[in-house]
Amino acid sequence: MTRLLMIVDVQNDFCEGGALGIEGGHTVAEHIDRYARAHADDYDAIVLTQDFHQPGSDNGGHFADEPDFQDTWPVHCVAGTSGGELHPLIAALSDDLEVIRVRKGYGMPAYSGMEGVIGDPSSGGPTESFAEWVAEHEDVQADVTGLALDFCVQATARDLVAAGARVRVLTDLSAAVHPAASAELLEDLERHGILTGTSDQNTPSA
Numbered sequence: 001m002t003r004l005l006m007i008v009d010v011q012n013d014f015c016e017g018g019a020l021g022i023e024g025g026h027t028v029a030e031h032i033d034r035y036a037r038a039h040a041d042d043y044d045a046i047v048l049t050q051d052f053h054q055p056g057s058d059n060g061g062h063f064a065d066e067p068d069f070q071d072t073w074p075v076h077c078v079a080g081t082s083g084g085e086l087h088p089l090i091a092a093l094s095d096d097l098e099v100i101r102v103r104k105g106y107g108m109p110a111y112s113g114m115e116g117v118i119g120d121p122s123s124g125g126p127t128e129s130f131a132e133w134v135a136e137h138e139d140v141q142a143d144v145t146g147l148a149l150d151f152c153v154q155a156t157a158r159d160l161v162a163a164g165a166r167v168r169v170l171t172d173l174s175a176a177v178h179p180a181a182s183a184e185l186l187e188d189l190e191r192h193g194i195l196t197g198t199s200d201q202n203t204p205s206a
Contacts, residue, residue: 002137005043006160007032008113008146008153009051010090013083015147019076022148024175029087032145032173035199040097047130048094049113049146049156050086051077052103052121060108069177071109079106079122102130111152114159131163140165145173150185157194168195 012018015025053059055078064072077084104116119127142165144157160167176182186196
């Protein structure tokens with residue numbers, strides 16, 4: 001069994017004041033930081049995903065001057081910018097705990113952490129597919145948290161299930177771009193075999 005805590009895209013541009021700031025983003029960062037520090041020993045790995053878009057590029061049409069906020073977006077989370085950096089609390093968490101860093105979307109649209117790589121795609125150095133890393137581990141159980149519930153958290157959870165993992169989304173450790181639709185989204189996740197719960201139900205992916 002491999003138990004994962006997935007922390008999805010808790011970055012400056014996705015928190016209040018960022019290019020695509022989500023209401024409640026800073027609070028989510030605080031709650032994830034507290035939970036991860038208290039429960040690190042419950043997991044075999046903590047995985048931090050990060051939107052990591054290529055500078056000077058529309059990243060495969062992901063960026064647009066007139067975005068529709070569904071498939072196209074304003075410029076955000078560009079590699080090497082302050083907006084693309086992890087939220088300070090999550091950055092400190094990555095310094096204090098052993099984590100796996102997964103970067104996604106370099107030169108292309110990407111929502112799911114399963115589309116990302118372990119390593120830095122901007123450096124020219126070696127990287128490893130995170131999807132392949134998951135495939136190499138048996139009986140993966142993942143608790144998924146982060147931003148945003150209705151985009152990258154949802155996509156990551158669905159792709160993990162498609163890869164054979166058992167998945168739970170911790171709803172109090174996430175926030176949505178469109179919170180009014182969250183109840184319908186959670187019902188849809190459950191129809192796809194994804195559990196939903198809160199962090200006080202702290203048995204990973206039970």
